[in-house]
Amino acid sequence: MDDLIRIPCVMMRGGTSKGPFFLSRDLPVDPVERDHLLLEIMGSGHPLQIDGIGGGNPLSSKVAIVGPSSHPEADVDYLFAQVKVLEKSVDTAPNCGNMLSAVGPFAIEAGLIAAEVGETLIRVHNVNTGKIIEARVRTPEGQLVYQGEAQIDGVPGTAAPVYLAFRNAIGAKTGKLLPTGNAVDRVLDVDATLVDGATPLVVLRASDFGFTGSEPAASLDSDSAFMTRLESVRREAGRMMGLGDVSQSVLPKPLLIGASQGHGDLAVRYFTPASCHTALATTGAVSLGLAATIPTSLVGEHFPNMTLPVSLAWEHPTGLLRVRIEKAQGDNSPTVSVMRTSRRLFEGAALVRKRDPMVADYRVASK
CATH class of the missing domain: 3.10.310.10 (Diaminopimelate Epimerase; Chain A, domain 1)
Incomplete structure (x- = not known):
């Protein structure tokens, strides 16, 4: 497979969404090169994303990029990318809380954070919004588990719960809860x-x-x-x-x-x-x-x-x-919490064709 490049990734379900999770070190630093690579990986430009690993639906054409934290109050960075299905474009303006529910488990298994006995708190810095979300995952005896009794509508079966607390979530993109100053x-x-x-x-x-x-x-x-x-x-x-x-x-x-x-x-x-x-x-x-x-x-x-x-x-x-x-404790601002579940679905590598000059240049430069 000399004409293909292998990029390590893990396919995970987070809440009612799913998509590949990458370590930030395995993708280009330059956003243009990174997005070009993601479009190739997901197969955008076709309604079924038939030549990629995307699911042909906005809920399954999502990407999570996780790495060491760049924020002093967080444990890991999480950049969410919504990869369009039909258009060849990537949107990193929004956050995705469903994919977020799988960030903690992914970070533990990737060795970015050590699991504690009983329950592990992961403070996630969402790079898209600059906000920090607290994720609590179940780690009995210091070992991550995915199986459990929690059930969320929209996902069959049960799994271990993931608790997400959105503290100081106000103004993710505008800095204000009411950007116009009006309730209506x-x-x-x-x-x-x-x-x-x-x-x-x-x-x-x-x-x-x-x-x-x-x-x-x-x-x-x-x-x-x-x-x-x-x-x-x-x-x-x-x-x-x-x-x-x-x-x-x-x-x-x-x-x-x-x-x-x-x-x-x-x-x-x-x-x-x-x-x-x-x-x-x-x-x-x-x-x-x-x-x-x-x-x-x-x-x-x-x-x-x-x-x-x-x-x-x-x-x-x-x-x-x-x-x-x-x-919130010591604060009158409201904190909103939700319970989600996640599951590791597949681990391996996304295969990208070298024939694309931008991809080839990236891999040569990254060696």
């Missing part, structure tokens, strides 16, 4: 709460689009008129939030809310943004939790008498995602 803004022809917690959201009433917020994801995706309108609202919201022209970015993420139809506290439909998520992004759930603490927001109006600490359940297309909101 008029965006084109609809009301919206523009909130920036773990990720920027455009929260919209499902009823303003003729929906309940409990529709199947596929039915929303197939409504081309709705999806076009939603994208127009999203782009204008991005401009109002100070994010500029977001036509080529996945941020901000639009999200429809409505009255619960089951056992949750609020029905939620989250968009990636080109399609409706079949579950709910962890960062979206966290930002929604922060929005719930603002009484006059579109979310807060559903919880007029809410006091902290509180546990809420967001009802998504395949079940529930629960969040706990409490005040």
